[in-house]
Amino acid sequence: MAKLKFQTPTGMHDILPEDQAYYQRIFETIKKFFDFYGYSRIETPILEDVELFNRSVGEGTDIVEKEMYLLKTRGGDSLALRPEGTAPVMRAYFQNGMVSLPQPVKLWYYGPFFRYERPQAGRYRQFYQFGSEIIGDEDPFFDVQTILILYNILDDLKIKNMIVRINSIGDEECRGEYKKVLARFLKNKKNSLCKDCQNRSKTNILRVLDCKNPKCREVISQAPQIMDYLCEGCKNHLKEVLEYLDELKIPYMLDSFLVRGLDYYTRTVFEIEVQDSEGGRQEALSGGGRYDILGKAIAGEAIPACGMAVGVERVIQKMKDNEVDVSNKKHAHVFLAQIGPMAKKRGVVIIEEFRKANMKIAECFNKDSLKLQLAKANKMGIKNVIIIGQKETIQNTAIIRNMETGKQLEVSQEDIVKEIKKTIKED
RNA sequence: GUGGCUAUAGUGUAAUGGCAGCACAGGACCCUGUGAAGGUCUUAGUACGGGUUCAAAUCCCGUUAGUCACCCCA
Numbered sequence A: 001m002a003k004l005k006f007q008t009p010t011g012m013h014d015i016l017p018e019d020q021a022y023y024q025r026i027f028e029t030i031k032k033f034f035d036f037y038g039y040s041r042i043e044t045p046i047l048e049d050v051e052l053f054n055r056s057v058g059e060g061t062d063i064v065e066k067e068m069y070l071l072k073t074r075g076g077d078s079l080a081l082r083p084e085g086t087a088p089v090m091r092a093y094f095q096n097g098m099v100s101l102p103q104p105v106k107l108w109y110y111g112p113f114f115r116y117e118r119p120q121a122g123r124y125r126q127f128y129q130f131g132s133e134i135i136g137d138e139d140p141f142f143d144v145q146t147i148l149i150l151y152n153i154l155d156d157l158k159i160k161n162m163i164v165r166i167n168s169i170g171d172e173e174c175r176g177e178y179k180k181v182l183a184r185f186l187k188n189k190k191n192s193l194c195k196d197c198q199n200r201s202k203t204n205i206l207r208v209l210d211c212k213n214p215k216c217r218e219v220i221s222q223a224p225q226i227m228d229y230l231c232e233g234c235k236n237h238l239k240e241v242l243e244y245l246d247e248l249k250i251p252y253m254l255d256s257f258l259v260r261g262l263d264y265y266t267r268t269v270f271e272i273e274v275q276d277s278e279g280g281r282q283e284a285l286s287g288g289g290r291y292d293i294l295g296k297a298i299a300g301e302a303i304p305a306c307g308m309a310v311g312v313e314r315v316i317q318k319m320k321d322n323e324v325d326v327s328n329k330k331h332a333h334v335f336l337a338q339i340g341p342m343a344k345k346r347g348v349v350i351i352e353e354f355r356k357a358n359m360k361i362a363e364c365f366n367k368d369s370l371k372l373q374l375a376k377a378n379k380m381g382i383k384n385v386i387i388i389g390q391k392e393t394i395q396n397t398a399i400i401r402n403m404e405t406g407k408q409l410e411v412s413q414e415d416i417v418k419e420i421k422k423t424i425k426e427d
Numbered sequence B: 001g002u003g004g005c006u007a008u009a010g011u012g013u014a015a016u017g018g019c020a021g022c023a024c025a026g027g028a029c030c031c032u033g034u035g036a037a038g039g040u041c042u043u044a045g046u047a048c049g050g051g052u053u054c055a056a057a058u059c060c061c062g063u064u065a066g067u068c069a070c071c072c073c074a
Helices: A017-036 A050-056 A062-066 A086-095 A140-156 A172-187 A195-203 A205-210 A214-221 A232-248 A294-299 A312-321 A341-356 A370-379 A390-395 A413-426
Strands: A047-049 A070-072 A078-081 A105-114 A126-135 A162-168 A252-254 A266-274 A286-290 A305-311 A334-338 A361-363 A384-388 A397-402 A408-412
Touching: A017 A105, A017 A126, A017 A140, A017 A312, A047 A050, A047 A086, A050 A062, A050 A078, A050 A086, A050 A294, A086 A105, A086 A126, A086 A294, A086 A305, A126 A140, A126 A312, A140 A162, A140 A232, A140 A266, A140 A286, A140 A305, A162 A232, A172 A205, A195 A205, A205 A214, A232 A252, A232 A266, A305 A312, A334 A341, A334 A370, A341 A361, A341 A384, A341 A390, A341 A413, A370 A384, A384 A390, A384 A413, A390 A397, A397 A413, A408 A413
Parallel strands: A162 A252, A334 A361, A334 A384
Antiparallel strands: A047 A078, A070 A078, A105 A126, A126 A305, A162 A266, A266 A286, A286 A305, A384 A397, A397 A408
């Protein structure tokens, strides 16, 4: 391949015509479900103040420390390409006075996000996410509704063998307690832990719990479980969430080692995972949870809320694996073939008439030979072809050719739309 | 950020140190106003830079890009 001077930046790609059907299908599906459950769409800017993410996602997290695209405006503002959607939506909630709307406020979003990471399967530097947020109520019902909608959407997209991994990481107080207990437990086991975990036990100790290193797993399996340290409130909250899930028959797995990479989560956290035949642990398609303390970081006011986000490219990958049919090919109703400059000019007008009649009409004006035009129509699988040449243009007539039978019909040009409609109806 | 693998025409592939080939796609024609088959012709390639060799797509080094895994995450 000759070296191209310009190509997409690392980890970013063109979404080509053959993939558009997947994005289209996903967008239509999520819109359908969110409409039903009473959510409104929100779009926030691609760029936000860097501080918004530093404060909400958390200073110690990878996202903030090394994955954000940063830029300075000419005016000197520090902005970041958004790496996630929850903080911007929360910001919009406060900025636009949604505090005074009937609570909770239910929002959904869809759009591109950016993280500077090494790309690999199902991971890109620019990727699409859709997600939802319910802001202003702490009822466990809303945690469940979030999971339910997510589950329904993925199910509608024909994702198979889904399982919800769920856990509670408590609130600030009981989690704080648990962190101390865990630190005490790990203290004299340092040598059995991998290097990463030795680091993690200082910076973000909960993350030791989901290390994949077998040696660490062994240590962790003996570790105290957060479940036993949750306060009454958190414990009851989780219990109710699970009861709802049972009621709805959503398959879930309580995983006391599930923690999440963003600082703002409290109580419920979950991921949706697809179990493949090899039984390997899969990259999560989706994650979410409750974040009752995020409001405090953004606006100084704690507002209970929960939400979820889904990686669109990961879903598409699964859809392709499952060979989900997304083809939505709408054949043009008719093909217009023209011969000669006079007919070509008339043809432009005829195309407009079909557009006004809301009918799709294809053409191949870059070819002048009738033969090639018919070959094209054939290739496109279009059954009816209108042929106009100089003779027809002068006589104000047009030929309708049936490509299957080869029969041709001469009609008046004024009636062409009507005649085609009639022809199609007869099929 | 660390490690593994890969790079031949638009796409998919062959050539294991000795003439860069095939298929599909594209274009022209056989047929100047009538498609589906068939045929003829044609466009277009060894990512980049260096080294070894009489000889390199092939072996070595570097670069770039892609990909996969770790880390982390959707």
